[in-house]
Amino acid sequence: MNNPKEDSQLSNLGIRTHQIVKAGLPRRRAAETRFKAYGLICIVAGLGFLVLLFGNIISHAWSAIEQTYVALDVTFDESLLDPEGKHDSAVLAAADYPALLKKSMSALFPEVKDRQQKRSLNGILSKGASYELQRILVKDPSLLGKTERVWLPVDDDVDMLVKSQIDRSVDEGDRRLKDYQIAWIDKLMADGRLEKRFNRQFFTSGDSREPELAGIQGALMGSLFTLMVTAFLSLPIGIASAIYLEEFAPRNRWTDIIEVNINNLAAVPSIVFGLLGLAVFINFFGLPRSSPLVGGLVLTLMTLPVIIIAGRSALKSVPPSIREAALGIGASQMQTVFHHVLPLAMPGILTGAIIGMARALGESAPLLMIGMVAFIVDVPTGLMEPSTVLPVQIYLWADSSERGFVERTSAAILVLLAFLITMNGLAVYLRKRYERRW
Amino acid sequence: MRHPVNIPTPASFSREHIQTVGDMFVENARIQCRNVDVFYGEKHAIQDVSLDIGRNEVIALIGPSGCGKSTFLRCLNRMNDTIPGCRISGEIKLDGLDIYANGLDVVPLRAQVGMVFQKPNPFPKSIFENVAYGPRIHGLAANKLELEEIVEKSLRRAGLWDEVKEYLHHPGTGLSGGQQQRLCIARTIAVSPEVILMDEPCSALDPIATAKIEQLIDDLREHYTIAIVTHSMQQAARVSQRTAYFHLGKVIEVGDTALIFTNPRHQLTEDYITGRFG
Amino acid sequence: MQKSTLLLLLLLISAYAFHLGRKRARDIVLGKVKTLHSLPNYYGYYTALWSLLPALLLLILWLGFETPVINHMVMESLPDGSQALSADIKGLLINDIRNSMNAGGSDTKPELQAAVEFLRLLKIRSGWLLSFLAVALAFVGAYFARSRIHKEHRARNLVENTIMSFLLGSSLIAILTTVGIVLSVLFESIRFFDKIPLTDFLFGLQWSPQIAMRSDQVASSGAFGAVPLFTGTLLISSIALVVAVPIGLMSAIYLAEYASLKFRSVAKPLLEILAGIPTVVYGFFAALTVAPFIRSMGADFGLDVSSESALAAGLVMGIMIIPFVSSLSDDFINAVPQSLRDGAYALGATQSETIRQVVIPAALPGIVGGILLAASRAIGETMIVVMAAGLAANLTANPLEAVTTVTTQIVTLLVGDQEFDSPKTLAAFALGLVLFLATLALNILALHIVRKYREQYE
């Protein structure tokens, strides 16, 4: 080290370093700025997608709040509805309402004579309009023989036109509504006979082939039943399993395998659970296809890992001193866990459980496998009845070609998202409210 | 209290509440600290410290645990910038330039003032890459040959070359604790800094590795300015020329190492080095 | 009696049994509870368990075996000609009978009338028999348990052991699920490979399962070559990863290293919303908005883009898995010890140099694990591809063309009418097996890496 040549070299090195570093600095600072900007751009891109997604769906969904209705002066013609004058509700229910509607429509547009044109004139009304008439009359039989102005839903194409979602400037051949139909509609509108009203139908009816009649209540009930089964099974089993693995299980090969297995199950594609459900619950045990019971069972198996993992970490966060204190005053291990540890871990477990339920609520792929995709008009009333769930309903509507289903699909998505946001919000609230720092 | 007569003190320096005994200031100082205060959030970790570090000298910072030695050391190359909530006031100058000046870039500063940490922290890369990292990012080597030369020279100076020359491409994390620490020293001197800060570099090492590092410090002194934090009085006595005693965030006494250890002037210093405290 | 009513009744009986047991324990020691082995409540629980569990077990077994047994009895009752039918036809027949019973018997085929009536009778009888047996068993259990109670009776231990068995049993369900998945998928796959050779399936280039449905077609005519599905899956998943990995990783870096605490606490949960949105929503978005957009963009550049392009599905899937990459990466970047960063800073590295050359390499195993998990997620993703990717099994690497994926085909093959013996349905299970094995391998590898990595810095 006492070599004088090397010494002077060294003292020069420090100065050299300084110069070189100074010289390279602008380039490195620019790289730094660029890198940071990339990061920000990526976050903005991610959040941008989120905004785009929500914006897109909301922009499609808002028009589904309202549905167009047409005012018709309907004469509840006794000779047509109840020729024998029995005033029996069975007769009234089975009467020929479409004929009433045809009459009223021709009264509005007497100039339409052509058969073809007459049919498309009646097509302005929804196919459900006659059921609406039936409902009105059965409710109030005294209307028989009188003329009444009633508001009836219009066909989805008309609805779309009124909501300006059908472009009038498109070539007539490429349009679902012809020029003469548009002229009728314009006339109705000018007469004040067309009105957009709150779309109650959407929330109170089951599925339908006609967009203007389709609603989400059937799917909502299906989701409710399915989720009930899931919650009823996965909560106790998941919590019990978490307690066993975290508090009682010996640490050995077996519990290791169970742990790896649970972590892996949490990442198995959901559709595989559907295959399991199809093979085991439906083909082997013969449970009814399309039923909320089977759906709930499949979703239970799917959410169990989530609940177990969350439950274990909640239990793990309870400090050992609590266990020692309880054991120290002579409580059995079981008493310690159930009286002291579990209550403290409960908020964390519930948070995980709610998140698991939210995932189950949004799940659709495995339910396709077990037949919950059937077209079901009736609102289900039990666990064994064929039904569908909200996400699958969305899938079904998204697949339909009618223009009118786009807004309803989007609206159903909003309803689904509202539920999910509420559930997740609840989970966040629970976590914040009961969060403990030991 | 002895006031140095021949050294001009800066105007910004207030003598009102002088708390330090001994020669805080030296002629021809490399680093000058004036009225430095450091806060971690509400906590006042360094209180009104003024201290000079001379050229080509080794200064030892001693004091009980938690008294702010590491904090002070980290001020000197602005490593405290990486700690959220850490605030610094006062003035620290390197070769007469304020290192906390607005718009000053910390990159060249840190290239100039290197640091070795208490716990060895080699990167999860090969031994060669560990040492080559600094020269690479600063572009100190024009070509591969030059880079290899720098790496070899740094490893030699850190006294590690003979032990690792066969394994240059093995991971640095696979070395023993003492070897890792010397690797970190080699990594620091590969950049050819002018000042080296060492925070308890030997705390995790056995006596032989410690001896090697002390030898290294002695060798480096010729060209570098070194500040070393240590809990070992013997080590301070062996390697340093000056010693500063820290207590609860204040510098209590500064002076020639030999004098401080044989003839401490402040009661706290005496208590500490005689082992009655700390 | 409704099953739910029965269940409620059983619960009531067990509540009564609880009371019974507790009272008995108190009576035995004449109120000196201290001399009992366990607290009186434990004797209550003990009695209640004895009353509830056997009845519950009976209920579950009954429900599991009711359908097969009744089916069998109905088949037996049919005229001799039906006995010789094959299992499939029998299945159809029984379905017919059940359906006409459920429909209220209005449109029953006359030859099945007797069977329908018999089935209805059996069901009603079975229901009553079950209710009677279950209630009886509940009472028998309760009184049996009550008779066992004495001063030294170790009720607490018995109750705790029962609870313990329940806990243990619950944790075995996860294992059972895996076994169930493997068995069910494997079993049907083996039946499939009986008809179609494994090599044809794995290496065949032609996928057209619908053709095999025709009776005059030989099943093994090469219509079940799954290679186009594998390439399609890989193509879409790769596009997804190409989108998600850079965006996710850079977002994680920014959030972990640059963002202020406040920005982070807002942006991170927002970004994670992306992972919570149901996939059917993404599918809708892809099919309705993204695919047409890409198509018209392509048209502007003179490209012919399929309306079900792999690009659209992959892009949207990429958006979905951004949070999978970003939140795991974020965790791992945060787990890199500060001392490593300090080491780099002390040498004069800038922040981006430190991140790129020290932090990311140190966190790399974890990040790779996260990316593998995201890849497994992409491969197994179903709804997006079902809604936005095509059905045509094209063997292409062009992202502008339509491709189909393993999951899409599983859904297409299984949704709708099913005959459980046709190669078409069985093929879905074979695809399921491939999917399960592929994701299993990815998951285990990823979890292993992640676990190793966690240990390294703990």
Ligand SMILES: Nc1ncnc2c1ncn2[C@@H]1O[C@H](COP(=O)(O)OP(=O)(O)OP(=O)(O)O)[C@@H](O)[C@H]1O
């Ligand atoms: N990041 C931080 N945030 C908050 N307070 C800190 C931080 N780092 C250090 N402190 C506090 O500042 C004071 C000085 O700490 P410092 O690490 O400088 O002590 P030290 O003298 O190096 O101790 P030791 O000899 O144990 O290393 C201590 O009281 C410590 O609690």
Ligand SMILES: [Mg+2]
């Ligand atoms: Mg320290």
